Amino acid sequence: MKSLKVLQHHLADANNQLAVLENQSEHQHASFIGKLLGLNLFPLQASGVDIFQINVGKMCNQVCKHCHVDAGPDRKEIMTRETMQLCLPILANSNIKIVDLTGGAPELNPDFRWFVEEIKKLGKHIIVRCNLTIILANKRFYDLPEFFHKHQIEVVSSLPSFTQDRTDRQRGDGVFEDSIKALQMLNNVGYGHDGSGLILNLVYNPAGAFLPPSQQALEKEYKTELAKKFNIVFNNLFAITNMPISRYLDYLLQTGNYDKYMEKLVSAFNPSAIKNVMCRNTISVSWDGFLYDCDFNQMLDLKVAPQTSQHLSNFDLSLLNNRNIVLKQHCYGCTAGAGSSCGGEVAS
Amino acid sequence: MANHYYNAEDLGKFGSIGEYQKEMADKFFSYYGEVFKDGALTAKEKSLIALAVSHAVQCPYCIDAYSSDAYEKGFSEAQMMEAVHVASAIKGGAVLVHGVQMMNKVKEISM
Numbered sequence: 001m002k003s004l005k006v007l008q009h010h011l012a013d014a015n016n017q018l019a020v021l022e023n024q025s026e027h028q029h030a031s032f033i034g035k036l037l038g039l040n041l042f043p044l045q046a047s048g049v050d051i052f053q054i055n056v057g058k059m060c061n062q063v064c065k066h067c068h069v070d071a072g073p074d075r076k077e078i079m080t081r082e083t084m085q086l087c088l089p090i091l092a093n094s095n096i097k098i099v100d101l102t103g104g105a106p107e108l109n110p111d112f113r114w115f116v117e118e119i120k121k122l123g124k125h126i127i128v129r130c131n132l133t134i135i136l137a138n139k140r141f142y143d144l145p146e147f148f149h150k151h152q153i154e155v156v157s158s159l160p161s162f163t164q165d166r167t168d169r170q171r172g173d174g175v176f177e178d179s180i181k182a183l184q185m186l187n188n189v190g191y192g193h194d195g196s197g198l199i200l201n202l203v204y205n206p207a208g209a210f211l212p213p214s215q216q217a218l219e220k221e222y223k224t225e226l227a228k229k230f231n232i233v234f235n236n237l238f239a240i241t242n243m244p245i246s247r248y249l250d251y252l253l254q255t256g257n258y259d260k261y262m263e264k265l266v267s268a269f270n271p272s273a274i275k276n277v278m279c280r281n282t283i284s285v286s287w288d289g290f291l292y293d294c295d296f297n298q299m300l301d302l303k304v305a306p307q308t309s310q311h312l313s314n315f316d317l318s319l320l321n322n323r324n325i326v327l328k329q330h331c332y333g334c335t336a337g338a339g340s341s342c343g344g345e346v347a348s
Numbered sequence: 349m350a351n352h353y354y355n356a357e358d359l360g361k362f363g364s365i366g367e368y369q370k371e372m373a374d375k376f377f378s379y380y381g382e383v384f385k386d387g388a389l390t391a392k393e394k395s396l397i398a399l400a401v402s403h404a405v406q407c408p409y410c411i412d413a414y415s416s417d418a419y420e421k422g423f424s425e426a427q428m429m430e431a432v433h434v435a436s437a438i439k440g441g442a443v444l445v446h447g448v449q450m451m452n453k454v455k456e457i458s459m
Contacts (some may be wrong), residue, residue: 212421217390
């Protein structure tokens with residue numbers, strides 16, 4: 001399977017995705033901004049910058065059907081060491097506590113380990129969004145569990161089901177088997193065990209055109225099934241809603257599910273999720289150093305509002321701390337039901 | 349008046365039955381919500397029961413709702429079809445067990 005970009009698919013262009021999402025004549029769904037206006041919550045302001053989420057490249061060893069990044073082996077956009085170097089003084093001179101490294105598969109960036117070590121010197125907590133199969137993709141990655149352990153990295157990994165069928169349907173043939181092996185390798189160095197201090201969190205996202213079920217019930221089931229079948233332990237399960245962006249948007253349109261899915265998101269709009277949406281305390285950095293409110297806005301090329309602070313080279317924390325968040329129809333994805341973020345549900 | 353008896357969009361209007369009798373509708377929906385919460389059975393287990401019952405009562409609205417709900421809650425296609433077979437076996441069994449009544453009657457009146 002190739003990325004939309006390499007296929008020269010019209011949805012590879014963010015403008016074409018926004019044209020679908022914002023098209024109120026063909027796809028009539030209540031305006032997200034209108035909802036917030038009705039609740040006196042517009043404009044939605046950031047509450048600060050606690051999390052620096054850095055997308056270090058779109059290259060990935062997997063080609064997942066729902067990927068909002070349109071990542072894959074054919075994507076060549078990779079953050080350079082020079083761009084990474086622009087991040088370091090920003091982190092050093094701020095109270096940003098958490099650095100969240102994502103991709104693609106972030107480990108495929110040739111400077112990934114160097115970057116982790118430099119960030120760690122600054123005393124920041126690091127999260128790596130590891131797709132698990134990368135650990136087994138090549139022998140040069142076999143020692144990743146030890147590397148993560150050495151730097152006390154929090155590992156967050158996708159596993160859309162505790163069954164092979166659903167996992168492989170979404171993430172590709174053989175992904176489940178390799179994911180299980182990788183989880184066992186992480187467990188073997190201490191990850192996921194109570195009291196080890198080595199956090200291993202899993203991510204569930206629906207393999208289809210529906211919303212996630214209860215995170216709490218799902219976590220309990222995952223813990224029971226993974227322990228029983230594979231002797232695997234982990235800390236928390238995050239249930240994340242699929243965003244109608246990129247490949248998932250294409251899937252929704254191709255299968256005739258787009259309007260029904262959007263209606264589900266709109267119907268499940270939960271005002272109490274808004275105050276905790278991740279864009280309010282996160283800055284998302286692209287491989288080429290531009291700044292966004294979240295990873296989803298990044299993929300739609302919706303840069304942060306302050307025009308004089310849209311790149312690492314002109315980063316102005318005072319402007320970003322209380323910026324107005326850029327909102328579009330896809331934002332319903334983060335406010336549906338119990339809400340959704342990179343850390344799972346955001347409302348009870 | 350519609351020229352058909354079932355309309356998929358009517359499922360989304362279920363809540364509107366309160367328009368003609370609010371008190372009873374409120375009680376029903378409150379009870380309904382309570383039934384499907386985690387209890388001695390999990391909400392997930394109840395979803396699969398509801399799927400089987402939906403087929404037994406042949407309610408297209410219910411089949412629509414609980415096919416989605418059971419799949420979303422993580423049941424596989426095979427598990428869901430087995431639940432439908434359970435409903436089918438009970439319905440089929442319910443027909444066949446009346447065959448005994450037929451046999452009783454025939455034996456009663458025959459030489």
